[in-house]
Amino acid sequence: ARVTNPVTLVTNLDGLEPVYQPIWDAKTSQLAGFEALARWRTPHGDLTGPDGLSEFGLAADWTHVAPTMLDKAAKALARFRKSAGDVFMQVNLSAAEIARPVLVQEVESIIRECDLPRDVLRIELTEQAALRDVNRALGALAAFRAAGAGLILDDFGAGHSSLAWLADIPADGLKLDQRLTSMMSRPRGRIIIKAIVDLAHDLDMTVTAEGVETGMHAQAMKEVGCDFIQGFVSGAPMCEDAILENLRSHK
Ligand code: G
Ligand code: G
Ligand code: MN
Ligand code: NA
Numbered sequence: 001a002r003v004t005n006p007v008t009l010v011t012n013l014d015g016l017e018p019v020y021q022p023i024w025d026a027k028t029s030q031l032a033g034f035e036a037l038a039r040w041r042t043p044h045g046d047l048t049g050p051d052g053l054s055e056f057g058l059a060a061d062w063t064h065v066a067p068t069m070l071d072k073a074a075k076a077l078a079r080f081r082k083s084a085g086d087v088f089m090q091v092n093l094s095a096a097e098i099a100r101p102v103l104v105q106e107v108e109s110i111i112r113e114c115d116l117p118r119d120v121l122r123i124e125l126t127e128q129a130a131l132r133d134v135n136r137a138l139g140a141l142a143a144f145r146a147a148g149a150g151l152i153l154d155d156f157g158a159g160h161s162s163l164a165w166l167a168d169i170p171a172d173g174l175k176l177d178q179r180l181t182s183m184m185s186r187p188r189g190r191i192i193i194k195a196i197v198d199l200a201h202d203l204d205m206t207v208t209a210e211g212v213e214t215g216m217h218a219q220a221m222k223e224v225g226c227d228f229i230q231g232f233v234s235g236a237p238m239c240e241d242a243i244l245e246n247l248r249s250h251k
Contacts, residue, residue, distance in 0.1 A: 062097055174200055209229055
């Protein structure tokens, strides 16, 4: 029998340390932007992601985390842009978060405070399957866009993400789930990926491939017209200081 341990939600924001994973322009292999990923400092002193928390009987409380992630990631972006030029930052928001008007206000004020142009701070919408009330979701997404944030559909092609969504959701781009990326080595997988890229482009959306681990997959993604590459090939998620150091040494 499966034993379910009680899970405590992490509400302490002091231990929250976002890391940033580089995203490349597929054509030029130049840095294009980052995805912010939540990490917590464990009692052992190392950093753990949302999945690693369960080891400690903990789970991420995204409602607490979201405003802090947006704030830290936007401020890091403003600093990165001083060295790296016109790069973007993508922050994950789960379906439950996008329905919270307070986050729209947070996005609006932080874009103003950090003096960011439109669409460089971007929301990665995760757990789209949880968006039961489509009309409410559409209103919320429109509010984020009006506030100057870009919108990316995360985890596309996996689980419950569906083609029908593409007809309704006003997204700037979609992100191919790791599982799709790993299909690139199979002929049938490549055909499916190419079809998704073409569809996205016909709908005026960009495509980011996630979980790209090898140069061969990066090259294949470029060949089918994918716009952005993210994965161990573009770099692992890193803390802000490591990114800044990298940017300065490559100047
Ligand atoms: O980096 P890692 O493999 O630990 O991420 C695990 C999952 O947690 C990913 O699917 C990622 O989208 C999600 N995640 C990471 N940071 C955040 C966050 O700040 N908010 C939300 N909602 N999800 C996040
Ligand atoms: O938000 P999302 O579900 O997309 O999070 C993706 C997760 O995958 C992150 O936790 C990140 O640490 C992890 N990741 C990033 N690049 C790679 C990669 O190239 N391969 C694998 N296996 N995992 C990756
Ligand atoms: Mn993501
Ligand atoms: Na994803």
